[in-house]
Amino acid sequence: xxxxxxxxxxxxxxxxxxxxxxxxxxxxxxxxxxxxxxxxxxxxxxxxxxxxxxxxxxxxxxxxxxxxxxxxxxxxxxxxxxxxxxxxxxxxxxxxxxxxxxxxxxxxxxxxxx
Amino acid sequence: xxxxxxxxxxxxxxxxxxxxxxxxxxxxxxxxxxxxxxxxxxxxxxxxxxxxxxxxxxxxxxxxxxxxxxxxxxxxxxxxxxxxxxxxxxxxxxxxxxxxxxxxxxxxx
Numbered sequence: 001x002x003x004x005x006x007x008x009x010x011x012x013x014x015x016x017x018x019x020x021x022x023x024x025x026x027x028x029x030x031x032x033x034x035x036x037x038x039x040x041x042x043x044x045x046x047x048x049x050x051x052x053x054x055x056x057x058x059x060x061x062x063x064x065x066x067x068x069x070x071x072x073x074x075x076x077x078x079x080x081x082x083x084x085x086x087x088x089x090x091x092x093x094x095x096x097x098x099x100x101x102x103x104x105x106x107x108x109x110x111x112x113x114x
Numbered sequence: 115x116x117x118x119x120x121x122x123x124x125x126x127x128x129x130x131x132x133x134x135x136x137x138x139x140x141x142x143x144x145x146x147x148x149x150x151x152x153x154x155x156x157x158x159x160x161x162x163x164x165x166x167x168x169x170x171x172x173x174x175x176x177x178x179x180x181x182x183x184x185x186x187x188x189x190x191x192x193x194x195x196x197x198x199x200x201x202x203x204x205x206x207x208x209x210x211x212x213x214x215x216x217x218x219x220x221x222x223x
Contacts (some may be wrong), residue, residue, distance in 0.1 A: 002131060004157075029207060031208075033211075035211075035213075040215070041215065042201065042213030042214050042215050042216060043158065043211070043213040044212075044213070045210055045211065045212070048208070048210060050208065056208070059212070062115050086161070090157050090158070092157075092158075096208060096209070097208050097209045098209060099145070099146045099205040099206075099207070100163070100165070101209060102148065102160040102163060103150075103158075103160070103209075103211060104160065105157030105158045105159070106157055107156065107157055108156070108157050108189055
């Protein structure tokens, strides 16, 4: 049982390049989330998917797109990377949207945009 | 959405209890109180959560004030592995988490 896995672990992009961050969970969870964490800050929610087939914007969605490919996988795409998107990206999942459910986090992807 | 307030940093001696406070004066009756911690270079890790009653698990205890306007995470015997940033979070109706900057706990050997 791997929990939440993320690929890649590290990535360096040039301004304007695109990339997709992958996330998968093997806990049969319905809800999945993408966060970013800038140095010295707490995590901020980018997008979330309450259930398979649905996605919604979080606190900081600009410059990102997401796809809930199936119940297991939730990807985050940067179409045209900018230096302001240099951050650590965390994926998380939970049983559902009920506030009684805890979230389980992946190990993160460290992205640098030059 | 209810907000939380935590001290920026705290110190504890190893093997002593640690009480990490959190204020949430605008909490509503249906808000759960969650605690997570983040070790250096890792993703956040679930610690404990509760609604009204005090809660215990293998990692910690959560003491919730009677008026629910504050709570305290209790680590019964701090170890060096407990050095981390601790976040007190009140998820909103969509179970969206809003992290503040948390409390950075230093454990002194």
